[in-house]
Amino acid sequence: MRTLLLVLVVTGCAPEFLSVSEQDWHTVPQAQRDAIDRAHQAEVAQTQAELRAAVAGVAEARRGIVIHPTTRPVAAAPGDDWADAIAADERQKAAARLQIDTAQADWQRARLAWQTARVELFSSQLDVLRAQYEVDRARAVDRNMLGDDTYDGAPLRGQLARIEKRWIAAQNAADTLHDDIARATARLASAKDGYAELVRRGPTAPGADTAMRLSSWDPSVRPHGVLATRWRASAAEPTHYLVKPAVLRIGLRR
Numbered sequence: 001m002r003t004l005l006l007v008l009v010v011t012g013c014a015p016e017f018l019s020v021s022e023q024d025w026h027t028v029p030q031a032q033r034d035a036i037d038r039a040h041q042a043e044v045a046q047t048q049a050e051l052r053a054a055v056a057g058v059a060e061a062r063r064g065i066v067i068h069p070t071t072r073p074v075a076a077a078p079g080d081d082w083a084d085a086i087a088a089d090e091r092q093k094a095a096a097r098l099q100i101d102t103a104q105a106d107w108q109r110a111r112l113a114w115q116t117a118r119v120e121l122f123s124s125q126l127d128v129l130r131a132q133y134e135v136d137r138a139r140a141v142d143r144n145m146l147g148d149d150t151y152d153g154a155p156l157r158g159q160l161a162r163i164e165k166r167w168i169a170a171q172n173a174a175d176t177l178h179d180d181i182a183r184a185t186a187r188l189a190s191a192k193d194g195y196a197e198l199v200r201r202g203p204t205a206p207g208a209d210t211a212m213r214l215s216s217w218d219p220s221v222r223p224h225g226v227l228a229t230r231w232r233a234s235a236a237e238p239t240h241y242l243v244k245p246a247v248l249r250i251g252l253r254r
Contacts, residue, residue: 017130018159020137024151028140036140040133047125054118061112065105082203089203096195103191107184114177121170128167131160 025033138153145151 018155019134020141020156024141025137028137028144032140032144036133036136040129040136043129044126047122047129051119051122051126054115054122057115058112058119061108061115065108065112085203089198093195093198096191096198099191100188100195103184103188107181107188110177110180110184114174114181117170117174117177121167121174124163124167124170127163128160131156131163135160 135153135156138151138156142151142153
């Protein structure tokens with residue numbers, strides 16, 4: 001077995017990075033070196049493009065975060081039933097708008113967190129590609145050695161395994177945050193639907209009943225013995241009219 005000649009690359013406080021020496025790398029035929037280099041460069045270029053998109057996404061997400069002012073409740077005019085009803089409706093709509101603003105802010109924060117996680121993901125992926133490239137180069141050197149000699153690539157494989165742990169953790173974090181976006185999107189849609197329903201329904205008419213009921217049966221004998229029955233019924237749900245409907249009366253004659 002031939003001992004691997006490694007080049008230690010130290011950058012700042014970062015841990016040392018192991019790589020195949022150029023002397024060993026040039027024992028591989030040019031065509032094989034070119035093929036390995038092209039495949040590596042293509043993967044790096046794609047990951048760098050995704051990293052740039054993630055960085056741009058972080059900037060866009062930060063610009064999209066807006067703080068909405070708190071909406072003050074509407075005060076009702078004393079002694080005015082319709083003013084009370086309208087004010088109550090406005091308070092409901094103000095609360096619904098606040099729910100929308102809160103859900104929107106939650107969605108924006110979730111989006112920012114996800115884009116930030118993607119930056120970490122693609123940064124760590126570049127490190128994985130770099131480590132994988134050195135493993136591929138070591139394998140190529142090993143395949144081109146003469147006789148029974150082998151090239152010890154174990155340190156490079158160990159380096160790749162350590163770097164992949166960071167990449168896997170970044171992938172899991174990004175997946176979790178993407179699920180948070182889906183939940184935040186659902187809450188935002190629900191809040192908007194609730195507000196739309198309030199706008200569609202409008203204020204509840206003063207004195208409107210909430211249950212369907214037969215209020216009274218009042219048999220009576222009219223002049224000359226004619227039997228008349230008056231039937232009063234309430235609406236099935238709260239009414240939303242500016243004028244309360246008149247009581248329905250049905251007379252039966254025989």
